[in-house]
Amino acid sequence: MELKKIMVVGAGQMGSGIAQTAAQAGFEVLLHDLSEELIGRGLGNIGKNLSRLVEKGKLNEQEREEILGRIQPAPLLEEAREADLVIEAVMEKMEVKTDLFRTLDGILGKEGILATNTSSLPITELAAVTDRPERVIGMHFMNPVPVMKLVEIIRGLATSDETYRRIEELARRMGKIPVEVNDFPGFVSNRVLMPMINEAIYAVYEGVATPESVDQVMKLGMNHPMGPLELADFIGLDTCLSIMEILYEGFGDSKYRPCPLLRKYVKAGWLGRKTGRGFYRYEA
Structure with missing residues (x-):
C-alpha cells in the first residue's frame, strides 16, 4: 500500500x-x-x-x-x-x-x-x-x-x-x-551531540570560559556553524536536559550526568530562545 x-x-x-x-x-x-x-x-x-x-x-x-x-x-x-x-x-x-x-x-x-x-x-x-x-x-x-x-x-x-x-x-x-x-538511547545524533553540549555547559559552570568564548572556540576552531551553547538555546534547554537524563538512565554511565547549571537554568525557566533567555538573551 x-x-x-x-x-x-x-x-x-x-x-x-x-x-x-x-x-x-x-x-x-x-x-x-x-x-x-x-x-x-x-x-x-x-x-x-x-x-x-x-x-x-x-x-x-x-x-x-x-x-x-x-x-x-x-x-x-x-x-x-x-x-x-x-x-x-x-x-x-x-x-x-x-x-x-x-x-x-x-x-x-x-x-x-x-x-x-x-x-x-x-x-x-x-x-x-x-x-x-x-x-x-x-x-x-x-x-x-x-x-x-x-x-x-x-x-x-x-x-x-x-x-x-x-x-x-x-x-x-x-x-x-x-x-x-539501531534502537539505543539517543540513537547516534543525540548520543554524540548532547554530551558535547553538556560539556560546554560544564566549561561555563566551572568558570573555564564565558558562553561567548566557548561558542567562539567551537565555531572558529572546529568550524561548527553554531556554537554548542547557542545551539542548546535553539533546541531548548529543557529538551537538552530531558535527553541527557534519558542517556544517563539508559547507560548508567557518569559521563552522561547532566550539568548542575543546566538543571538550574531549566528550573529558573531559562529555556533558551523560546522563553527569551538561556545562555543568551533574545528579543521577543
Missing part, C-alpha cells in the same frame, strides 16, 4: 516543519494538536515559512497556495483513521507518547504505520504498547525540518523490513537523506 495521507500529531516547531515538508513533497497532510488554537499557530508558521520561500524566489505564489491546500487542520485525533501513516511530534516524555500510541493504535487502519519523531526514547518500548509493533518505527527529523536533510530511521525490536523500506522511501520522497540507526 502506497503512503498517500499523513497525519502529524503536534503542531509545534517540529510537527509543523514535518507537515510543511510532507506537503511540499506532494502528500496530503492532517495536522493535529490539543486545540484549534495550537493548530492555527502551526499553520501560521508554515504560511510564514512558505512566504519566505516565495520572497527568495524558491516558490511562486500559486505553489505556496497549493502546498497550504494540502495541509488540513484535524482537531479530532479520530481523523487518524483516514491516514496511512501517523508521525507524532509531541513532548519528549515516555508516558505522553505511550498514551498517544495506545489511542492511535485503536484508531488507525490495520495496515497503518505509527512513526515517532522522538530524539532519544526507545522505539521498542513505544511499540510494545500497541498491537502492531512490526509497524512502529522512529523517524527522527532534524531541526529546522524543512532545511535539514538528515532523518534517522530507527527500528524497534519488532519493526518489519517492509515498514522500514516504506519509511525509507517516504523520507527520500520528502527530500531527506535517511540513515538507519
Whole structure:
C-alpha cells in the first residue's frame, strides 16, 4: 500500500516543519494538536515559512497556495483513521507518547504505520504498547525540518523490513537523506551531540570560559556553524536536559550526568530562545 495521507500529531516547531515538508513533497497532510488554537499557530508558521520561500524566489505564489491546500487542520485525533501513516511530534516524555500510541493504535487502519519523531526514547518500548509493533518505527527529523536533510530511521525490536523500506522511501520522497540507526538511547545524533553540549555547559559552570568564548572556540576552531551553547538555546534547554537524563538512565554511565547549571537554568525557566533567555538573551 502506497503512503498517500499523513497525519502529524503536534503542531509545534517540529510537527509543523514535518507537515510543511510532507506537503511540499506532494502528500496530503492532517495536522493535529490539543486545540484549534495550537493548530492555527502551526499553520501560521508554515504560511510564514512558505512566504519566505516565495520572497527568495524558491516558490511562486500559486505553489505556496497549493502546498497550504494540502495541509488540513484535524482537531479530532479520530481523523487518524483516514491516514496511512501517523508521525507524532509531541513532548519528549515516555508516558505522553505511550498514551498517544495506545489511542492511535485503536484508531488507525490495520495496515497503518505509527512513526515517532522522538530524539532519544526507545522505539521498542513505544511499540510494545500497541498491537502492531512490526509497524512502529522512529523517524527522527532534524531541526529546522524543512532545511535539514538528515532523518534517522530507527527500528524497534519488532519493526518489519517492509515498514522500514516504506519509511525509507517516504523520507527520500520528502527530500531527506535517511540513515538507519539501531534502537539505543539517543540513537547516534543525540548520543554524540548532547554530551558535547553538556560539556560546554560544564566549561561555563566551572568558570573555564564565558558562553561567548566557548561558542567562539567551537565555531572558529572546529568550524561548527553554531556554537554548542547557542545551539542548546535553539533546541531548548529543557529538551537538552530531558535527553541527557534519558542517556544517563539508559547507560548508567557518569559521563552522561547532566550539568548542575543546566538543571538550574531549566528550573529558573531559562529555556533558551523560546522563553527569551538561556545562555543568551533574545528579543521577543
